[in-house]
Amino acid sequence: MQHRLPDWPLPQAALIVSILTGIVLGAWKPAMLPPEPPRLPAVSAVGVQVDTLMLGGYTSGSFTDAIQEIASDLSPAERAMVGQHLEKVFGGRLEGGGLGRSGRLRVAYERALRPDGSMRSVRVLAAEAAVGGRLHTAFFFERDGEPGYYDQFGRALDAQGWASPLVAARISSPFGRNRMHPILNRVIPHTGVDFAAPHGTPVRVTGDGVVTSAGNRGGYGIMVEVQHPSGFTTRYAHLSRLGAGIAPDRVLNRGDLLGYVGMTGLATGPHLHYELRSQGRAVDPQRAGTDPGSARPLGSVSGWPDEQSRLTALLSRTPSIVQTFRPSTR
Structure with a gap:
């Protein structure tokens, strides 16, 4: 004949089992149930303002240095975040890791601000770097729910490509x-x-x-x-x-x-x-694109042509000074 314990809450049931085990082994000692955990205050949603910013200009050096020069009216923290994001987006695809002695940079990115005005996050939407007669582009796109960056031909720019076996080298x-x-x-x-x-x-x-x-x-x-x-x-x-x-x-x-x-x-x-x-x-690993056995170019993947056109149009409006528009909340 089997006896079933009542459906006690898990901590109480565990304690009862422990006491019963102690009685069987002759090691039982009086014990008290743990106190109820304190109730946490309710969490309320806080609105976050999201701005889309565009900046660009002719500059030189690393992406971090370039952003410092062409976006001097942004906060140091924001300039650093955008520069570091660009370093990761383009990885080791550019000789010298940036714009070299001279190049043109255009960037469109999202900035999420907390109600107190502090910055929560930055995400590059599109970027274009003209260096040494070559044009390098990057577009943000979610493929099957997986976010990533792709060039103008729909080839992945992340670690799925042949470009670099080192991080940010x-x-x-x-x-x-x-x-x-x-x-x-x-x-x-x-x-x-x-x-x-x-x-x-x-x-x-x-x-x-x-x-x-x-x-x-x-x-x-x-x-x-x-x-x-x-x-x-x-x-x-x-x-x-x-x-x-x-x-x-x-x-x-x-x-x-x-x-x-x-x-x-x-x-x-x-x-x-x-x-x-x-x-x-x-x-040339820099021109070979991605491994066709592990990452297919986007081609006509649903949503890609329209999103690429939208981001290309956004880049075409990029001035040589910082411009903010289309505020929203989420």
């Missing part, structure tokens, strides 16, 4: 430029992208794949090569050491740790040499 030497090799002292093509980063910076794989080689590789120093399902191969060279368990046939997911920045092989300072190859031929 500076490009010290781009792909393809015939340069004087600092050690060999002769002009040779550069078959990858060099990222300047401190010794020991974590290096992460840019797409799902399998390790085909890991270890010393002559002038590459300590290098990891990864074969991806899409047919691409990536190489990560001059590492100081390999990540735990990195060896041939190791299956990797995008973002897994491969190793750490170093200066092994033919290197004059700590940096990562990163290569992307297709059928053995080196291609």
